[in-house]
Amino acid sequence: MTAFRSEGEVRSWLKAIGREFGALVAPQTLYDLGREWYATRMDVDWQPATARQATDMFAAHGLVGEFWSLL
Amino acid sequence: MDAFQRQVRATLIQTLRDTGEAPSAEAIGNLLGVDGSQISAALHSLAEEHRLVLVPGTDQVMMVHPFSGVASDFLVTIGERTWFANCVWDGLSILALLGDGTLETHSPATGEAITLTVRNGAVEGNAVVHFLVPARHFWDDIVFT
Numbered sequence: 001m002t003a004f005r006s007e008g009e010v011r012s013w014l015k016a017i018g019r020e021f022g023a024l025v026a027p028q029t030l031y032d033l034g035r036e037w038y039a040t041r042m043d044v045d046w047q048p049a050t051a052r053q054a055t056d057m058f059a060a061h062g063l064v065g066e067f068w069s070l071l
Numbered sequence: 072m073d074a075f076q077r078q079v080r081a082t083l084i085q086t087l088r089d090t091g092e093a094p095s096a097e098a099i100g101n102l103l104g105v106d107g108s109q110i111s112a113a114l115h116s117l118a119e120e121h122r123l124v125l126v127p128g129t130d131q132v133m134m135v136h137p138f139s140g141v142a143s144d145f146l147v148t149i150g151e152r153t154w155f156a157n158c159v160w161d162g163l164s165i166l167a168l169l170g171d172g173t174l175e176t177h178s179p180a181t182g183e184a185i186t187l188t189v190r191n192g193a194v195e196g197n198a199v200v201h202f203l204v205p206a207r208h209f210w211d212d213i214v215f216t
Contacts, residue, residue, distance in 0.1 A: 001158040001159045001161075001200050001201065001202050001205075002159060002175050002176070002179050002200070002201055002203075003159045003162065003177075003178060003185045003187070003198040003199070003200055003201075004178050004179070004180055004185075004198065004199055004200075004201060005178060005181075005185070005198060005199075006199065007184065009178060009181065010180070010199065010201045012180060013179055013180035016180075018119055019094060021101075022201060022202045022203045022205070023201070023202045024200065024201055024202075025160075025199070025200045025201075025202060026198050026199065026200070027159070027163060027187050027194040027198055027199075027200060028194045029094045029192070029198065030159065030160045030163045030164070030200055031163040031164070031166065031167050031189065031194050032167070032194075033160070033164075033168035034137065034160060034161070034163050034164025034165075034167045034168070034188040035164070035168065038136070038137055038167070038168055038213060039168075040167075041084065041136070041137070041168075042081065042085055044077050044078060044090060045077065045082065046077075046080075046081070048122075048133060054206070055206075060074045066205070066210065067079045067123065067202070067205045067206065068205075068206050069119065069206065069207065070206050070207050
């Protein structure tokens with residue numbers, strides 16, 4: 001996941017490297033998602049999220065659709 | 072993960088959080104009072120389970136998300152403390168977990184420096200983040216992802 005100045009810059013880069021467009025996310029969304037996604041990661045008893053839990057977490061931050069589904 | 076592997080993983084990630092550097096297997100062993108070879112075996116088991124990533128052919132931790140154990144283009148700074156992250160998402164996540172600060176990276180398209188600054192939980196900076204790989208394929212090649 002890399003940062004660009006604009007969607008146009010992303011599309012130019014993808015064309016240059018021959019890759020398909022994926023998904024764009026605002027930095028604030030990733031910050032908010034990260035707080036939840038990694039909330040218990042430093043704990044000894046941390047358990048990875050299930051596919052359902054992860055998909056629901058993405059959806060709670062507006063990241064929905066096939067690209068974000070782990071199901 | 073068994074109980075020992077959990078302890079190893081937690082010690083690793085907590086040390087990285089507290090120091091900014093990934094401890095060696097020997098250093099983790101010293102903290103837990105066990106031989107480094109046992110730590111090495113646990114690290115490799117954890118890598119097989121996708122709980123972390125090792126530099127190929129070594130015991131050196133490359134990734135224990137959200138931290139990077141090696142230098143990367145995602146530098147997180149909070150006050151005098153710094154960490155490397157694995158990507159923009161992880162860099163912002165470190166800030167979300169540990170406090171306001173900055174994430175410095177570069178646009179792959181132009182090489183231009185991009186700095187995102189977090190103040191009171193609000194992210195400032197002119198940038199969009201592109202995910203190349205769909206979520207279900209994140210771990211197909213996690214270094215590429």
